[in-house]
Amino acid sequence: MQHIAVLGATGSIGTSALDVIARHPERLRASVLAAGGRVEQLLALCERHRPAHAVIADAACYPALRDGLRARGLDTQAHCGDEALVALVSGDACDTVVAAIVGAAGLDSTLAAARAGKRLLLANKESLVLAGELLMRAAHEAGTTIVPIDSEHNAIFQCLPDAHAHAGLARILLTASGGPFRGRDRASLAEVTPEQAVAHPKWSMGPKISVDSATLMNKGLEVIEAHHLFGVSGERIQVLVHPQSLVHSLVEFVDGSTLAQLGLPDMRTALAVGFGWPERIASGVAGLDLLAQGRLDFEAPDLDAFPCLGLAFAALSAGGTAPAVLNAANEVAVSAFLQRRIGFLAIPALVEDTLAALPSTPATSLAVLRDADAQARRYAAQAIDDKA
Numbered sequence: 001m002q003h004i005a006v007l008g009a010t011g012s013i014g015t016s017a018l019d020v021i022a023r024h025p026e027r028l029r030a031s032v033l034a035a036g037g038r039v040e041q042l043l044a045l046c047e048r049h050r051p052a053h054a055v056i057a058d059a060a061c062y063p064a065l066r067d068g069l070r071a072r073g074l075d076t077q078a079h080c081g082d083e084a085l086v087a088l089v090s091g092d093a094c095d096t097v098v099a100a101i102v103g104a105a106g107l108d109s110t111l112a113a114a115r116a117g118k119r120l121l122l123a124n125k126e127s128l129v130l131a132g133e134l135l136m137r138a139a140h141e142a143g144t145t146i147v148p149i150d151s152e153h154n155a156i157f158q159c160l161p162d163a164h165a166h167a168g169l170a171r172i173l174l175t176a177s178g179g180p181f182r183g184r185d186r187a188s189l190a191e192v193t194p195e196q197a198v199a200h201p202k203w204s205m206g207p208k209i210s211v212d213s214a215t216l217m218n219k220g221l222e223v224i225e226a227h228h229l230f231g232v233s234g235e236r237i238q239v240l241v242h243p244q245s246l247v248h249s250l251v252e253f254v255d256g257s258t259l260a261q262l263g264l265p266d267m268r269t270a271l272a273v274g275f276g277w278p279e280r281i282a283s284g285v286a287g288l289d290l291l292a293q294g295r296l297d298f299e300a301p302d303l304d305a306f307p308c309l310g311l312a313f314a315a316l317s318a319g320g321t322a323p324a325v326l327n328a329a330n331e332v333a334v335s336a337f338l339q340r341r342i343g344f345l346a347i348p349a350l351v352e353d354t355l356a357a358l359p360s361t362p363a364t365s366l367a368v369l370r371d372a373d374a375q376a377r378r379y380a381a382q383a384i385d386d387k388a
C-alpha cells in the first residue's frame with residue numbers, strides 16, 4: 001500500500017490526485033491532506049478520504065479544522081503550519097508526496113520530501129525555479145524518485161526512461177497551448193480582465209497558473225523546470241505553440257529520432273504515471289481518438305506579445321539568483337493582476353524591472369535564494385504601490 005501526502009489537496013492538482021487515488025483503494029491511500037486556508041473544503045475531503053493527518057497552513061483556521069474533524073467523528077489528527085507539514089512529509093506518515101501547493105509557499109515541504117527520499121510527484125514548479133539545483137541535489141543524495149506533474153515534463157519523463165535515453169538526448173521540444181490570448185498582438189492585451197485571462201481554452205487549473213499560461217510565463221517557468229529536471233541547457237530547449245494540447249512535449253535524440261507523448265489534456269494521466277511508475281495504472285482519462293481530433297498544429301511563440309517567455313530564458317541564462325527573482329516578481333504581479341490592481345501588460349513590465357533592479361548573484365545557499373526571493377517581493381510590491 002502506498003501512503004500518500006497530498007499537499008495542496010483542495011486545489012486543482014490535489015483534486016485530480018485524490019480522484020486517481022480513489023480509483024485504486026487496493027494500492028493507494030491518502031494518509032496526509034494539506035491545504036492553505038479553505039477549511040470547509042479540507043474537512044469535506046477528510047470525510048471522504050479518511051486520512052490519518054490533516055494540515056492547514058493558516059494558524060487562524062486550526063480550531064475550525066480540529067473541531068470540524070471532531071464534530072464529524074473522524075480520527076484524523078489536525079495540525080497547522082509549515083513546520084508540522086515538513087515533519088509529516090519527512091516522517092513515517094507517507095512514502096509518496098504530491099507536491100501541489102501553489103507558489104514558493106511549497107518550497108519547504110517539497111524540499112523535505114526530496115531530502116527524505118519519498119517518491120515525489122512534483123507539481124509545484126515554483127520550488128524548482130526558485131531552488132532547482134539544491135532541490136535536485138537533495139533528491140539525488142537521498143535517492144528520491146521525482147516524477148514531474150506538469151504535462152510537458154511528465155511527457156519528457158516518459159520519453160526518457162533510462163540513462164541510455166538521457167545520454168542520446170539532443171533537444172527538448174516543449175509544447176505550449178498558447179493560452180487564451182494566442183494570436184493577439186501586444187496592444188490588444190492592454191485591457192484584458194482576470195476573468196478572460198483565467199479562461200484557459202484547454203486546461204482547467206488554479207488562478208495563478210492560468211494567468212501564467214496567458215502571459216506565457218508558465219512556459220518560461222517550465223523551461224527552467226526542464227533544465228533542472230533533465231540537465232539540459234536553455235539553448236537545447238525549444239518552445240512550440242501547439243493549440244490542441246494533445247502532444248504534451250517531444251524529445252529529439254542525436255540519431256534524428258523524435259519521441260512524443262500524446263493524450264487528452266487531463267492531469268490525471270500524469271498523476272497516474274507518478275503513482276504507478278514504472279507500472280501503468282488507470283487514471284480515468286479516456287484514450288486519444290486522433291481521427292476525431294483531426295489535426296495537430298505547431299507554431300512559434302510570439303515573444304513580442306508575450307515577453308515573459310523571453311524574460312525566463314534570460315533569467316535561466318543569467319543563472320544564480322535570477323530565476324528566484326523572476327519567480328517572486330511574477331507571483332507578486334499575478335496576485336496584483338488578479339486583484340485588479342495592475343493591468344495584464346504590467347505583469348511582464350514589473351518582472352523585467354525587478355530583474356533589472358536586482359542583478360543576479362551566485363546562488364550559494366538556500367539562505368541566499370530566500371533573500372533574493374524576499375527582496376524581489378518587496379521591490380515588486382513597492383513598485384505596484386508607487387504606481388497606484
Ligand SMILES: NC(=O)c1ccc[n+]([C@@H]2O[C@H](COP(=O)([O-])OP(=O)(O)OC[C@H]3O[C@@H](n4cnc5c(N)ncnc54)[C@H](OP(=O)(O)O)[C@@H]3O)[C@@H](O)[C@H]2O)c1
Binds near residue numbers: 012013035103
Ligand atoms: N492545475 C494544473 O493543471 C497544473 C498543471 C501543472 C502544474 N501545476 C502546478 O501545481 C501547483 C498547484 O496548482 P493548482 O492549479 O492545483 O493550484 P490551485 O488550484 O490554486 O491550488 C493551490 C493549492 O495550494 C494550497 N495552498 C496555497 N497556499 C498554501 C500554503 N501557504 N500552504 C499550504 N497550502 C497552500 C491551496 O489551499 P487552499 O485551497 O486552502 O487555499 C490549494 O490546495 C502550482 O505550482 C502549479 O504551477 C498545476
